[in-house]
Amino acid sequence: MLRTEESCAKFQPLFSLRADGERKTRKGNRVASISSLGYFVIGATDLAACEAFAVDAIGLQTGMGHAKDSLTLRMDDHAQRVLIQKSEHDDLLAVGWQLDTEQALDEFVSDLKRKQVQVQMGSPELIAERRVKLLYHCDCPNGIRHEFYAGALRASTLDAFRSKVMKAGFLTGRLGVGHFVIAARDAGEATDFCTQVLGIRISDYIRGEVAPGKVLDATFYHTSTGRHHSIATAMVPFPLGKRIHHIMFEMVDMDDVGMAFDRCIKLGYEITSGLGHHPNDKMFSFYVRTPSGFLLEVGTGGVVVDDDNWEIKSFSQLSDWGHHKSQPKPATT
């Protein structure tokens, strides 16, 4: 379990976010921005089950481990994109937000401290475990540790990423590791954390019925490099028992999404939503239940936000088509 620290929500909003995306303090100083979501840290009761799912069904690669009670997974040239730690709780423990330089990280953290956010420097052990050069962290109102880092370690050129099963690989790079959706306890707190602490921008909203009489209300946020959303906060109309609804990995090629879909079915994983298309990020995707209980969205074709021309919209449905809870049976003749 993560240590419970003082809430990050207790702060004074000392900066404004301008329409052109540049954040400035009230005194007019430029504030460094998060460039992307860089990694996930997940707690799991069964590391072997997680490894089999991630490697054989989805296509990640096992990386160089730390200890017998953790599992490192790769998706690209980073030495580590996902760290799974043995835990009594199957849930998201922490996420890493990338700042492009140590100077940008220092500026970002100084701004948090000015806003009275309880941000702490990572210990040498934590920095080594995350395989980054410099790291700070705080907790969000939903109990997830948010880590701000610079200098993620890359794998050797002699150790290029190789998936056992994929054709073209994951879409990461400047767009980061993917996205995650928090099952927010309080919409206002979640919004304040994203806009005031993380300092990221709203992409759009979806308020749609997910079951008769059950409405899911979600807000989506993007970082400066523009993946449509790196985090979304959702008021979910039923108990999840987890901090998150799902995480998402994006693939370069539609064939890889389809082949992952087939592998998940063949290997017996539960497809909770079949292939479909979202109206806001235009993602073609499906959802599968991970061994940790929360969902993984596997998709391709997500929108990249251009802040100069972006219009924030509100959508009334979660999917344009598909994403059915169970696969339709073929018609019999």
Ligand SMILES: [Fe+2]
């Ligand atoms: Fe998603």
